[in-house]
Amino acid sequence: MVCKNYGSRTANYRKSGFSPKERKPEHILATGLMGKSAFNIPMPAIYMKVHNTSGLVTARCIQRKTIIWVMKTACSKAGQKVAKLNQTTKPATGVTTAILEKRTAIQFGRILLSLILVSLAACNEQARQLVPYYEGPAFTPIWTLTEKQKETLHTIDVFNLTNQYGEEVSKQTIEGKVCLVNFFFTSCPSICPKLMACMKEVHRNFEGNKNVVFLSHSVTPDIDSVSRLYQYASQNGYLSEQWHLLTGSKNKIYNLARHSYFIEEEMGLQKQPNQFLHTENFVLIDKQGHIRGLYNGTLLAEVPRITEDIKALLDE
DSSP: OOOBTHHHHHHHHHHHHSOTTOOOOOEEEEEOSSTTOEEEEEOHHHHHHHBOTTSOBSOTTOOHHHHHHHHHHHHHHHHHHHHHHHHHSOSOOHHHHHHHHHHHHHHHHHHHHHHHHHHHHHHHHTOEEEEEEEOSTTOOEEEEOOHHHHHTSOBOOOOEEEOTTSOEEEHHHHTTSEEEEEEEOTTOOSSHHHHHHHHHHHHHHTTTOTTEEEEEEESOTTTSOHHHHHHHHHHHTOOOSSEEEEBOOHHHHHHHHHHTSOTTHHHHHTSOTTSOOOOOEEEEEOTTSBEEEEEETTOGGGHHHHHHHHHHHHTO
């Protein structure tokens, strides 16, 4: 048995099954040499294992060449079954040929399904992430991790600050949520307006989503009181239950920025504790408190990338 056109058929499946922009599960069609018969394998179950509920790919290690290999191997094994049947069967009548075709189709389907499930299981053991992890201030991306390795990764420290509404905001507030972080001050005339404008655009994309939180820490907390933060947020359209403009102890904020978020990268670790903190960086935190992204917050061109990364983390 030879499976015809597995390349083009696989390409069709890849189009629907491996592009984050596509949403509809389709089928793999495998055609044998048994007359003009064809065997359709429904793929929704496989699709759901590879995708999350939003249609985004959850295991990048499954690629076209993997599916092609699965198709080839399944065709080969099914072909061996057919060859064995042909050696032990008398000249076929129309009825026996139909029976053989049905048996072969069933065997082919079982082999193909089992091989795809095995390949998915292998990928899930140590899957390549859509969004990398970052372990330290060097921000070297880590793409492949086991679940045990994730447990030992750096997470943000415990904190306790106050937002523009006078409410306490702590690490417990953001647990189980995706969080975008920046640092600013209300009287900043240079990069801060750009930072906040960029944050506002990302916020607009997730407005009303309680699983996404935005933290903007004041680096001049002795000046930026609760009332001043509220006035600043009100004037600039930053008032939101999801967006916390934070003030508190300057030492705690600076330590959190440099040693927990690594907001100034490696340079921040070399600075004195009281040395002024000013950076264009945004940091993305996942539901478990791991660092998952570093962006230039002065560039609106970063908004689509930040948005896609947040969507991917929401689906993890």
